[in-house]
Amino acid sequence: MxxxxxxxxxxxxxxxxxxxxxxxxxxxxxxxxxxxxxxxxxxxxxxxxxxxxxxxxxxxxxxxxxxxxxxxxxxxxxxxxxxxxxxxxxxxxxxxxxxxxxxxxxxxxxxxxxxxxxxxxxxxxxxxxxxxxxxxxxxxxxxxxxxxxxxxxxxxxxxxxLDSPGAHITRDMLLSALPKVVAKDAGAPRSSAIVFDVHGPIEFLRTIRVDINGRGTLESSPALGPAASFALDWETYYRLACGRVTPEAVADRVKTEGDPGLTAAILRHFAVTP
CATH class of the missing domain: 1.20.120.450 (dinb family like domain)
Incomplete structure (x- = not known):
């Protein structure tokens, strides 16, 4: 075998x-x-x-x-x-x-x-x-x-x-942690949607939808009228999610729209590695 x-x-x-x-x-x-x-x-x-x-x-x-x-x-x-x-x-x-x-x-x-x-x-x-x-x-x-x-x-x-096989596995693992970051850790409002638009060597558009019970799910479809949205490059995304940089250090590389308190809370809890 x-x-x-x-x-x-x-x-x-x-x-x-x-x-x-x-x-x-x-x-x-x-x-x-x-x-x-x-x-x-x-x-x-x-x-x-x-x-x-x-x-x-x-x-x-x-x-x-x-x-x-x-x-x-x-x-x-x-x-x-x-x-x-x-x-x-x-x-x-x-x-x-x-x-x-x-x-x-x-x-x-x-x-x-x-x-x-x-x-x-x-x-x-x-x-x-x-x-x-x-x-x-x-x-x-x-x-x-x-x-x-x-x-x-x-x-x-x-x-x-930045687009090697390991990068794609890293993307999937970091995305799997995103519903908890948005819905539980950052406390996004119920019945809301938060959009992440990532460009660069690895590109993806993902939406976290928070249901009436406060549970987040990851979707690949865009959302109309999201409560917040983020646009950033892949390198910045993984470095934030892996705790390699602070949100303040890369503020010029992250474009946010929507509720400032919500976007700040999501970025504050974005790092998911130990």
């Missing part, structure tokens, strides 16, 4: 992004590994350490036994502490150590994917020790490595792949 057809797009997207990450960091000199990325609190080395660490967990490797420093300002909850463990344990690794571990981890993961024959719904141990469906885990890894590829591209001044 081979990889289930449902899982193949996630494997392909992951491969595309992980290969891009390897290509980006392999020529870096020592000082470039310390460049700041848009991911809060993390350098280039930290982002690559995170990617390596989570891929090792996908392989079933034991998590490191390590005590985190107490002065990490960006670590404020247990979920962040979990993620930081794989990062902090590698903070003093040299450039050759980082690239060699990344290369070896990618080789092992590629072998694992080639031999993967389980059904998409198979429950396996995922992050935080939780039982997770294999399909969900593979989708999340494709999403995660694409976003971190973009973190590295921003830090290194090497833009690209």
């Amino acid at each position: 081979s990889l289930h057809p449902t899982l193949q797009p996630y494997a392909d997207a992951w491969t595309h992004s992980i290969d891009a990450i390897s290509e980006l960091v392999s020529p870096l000199v020592e000082g470039e590994w310390n460049r700041r990325t848009p991911c809060p609190g993390w350098s280039v080395r930290d982002v690559v350490s995170h990617v390596i660490g989570l891929e090792c967990e996908m392989l079933g490797d034991p998590r490191p036994i390590h005590t985190l420093p107490r002065d990490l300002y960006h670590v404020t909850n247990e979920q962040q502490r979990y993620m930081e463990m794989q990062v902090d344990v590698r903070r003093h690794h040299t450039a050759p150590e980082m690239t060699s571990e990344l290369e070896y981890t990618v080789i092992r993961r590629n072998r694992q994917l080639r031999n993967e024959s389980r059904e998409p719904g198979t429950m396996i141990r995922g992050l935080y020790g939780r039982e997770t469906a294999l399909e969900d885990l593979m989708r999340n890894r494709a999403f995660d490595v694409w976003v971190h590829e973009q973190d590295l591209r921003t830090a290194l001044g090497r833009p690209g792949n």
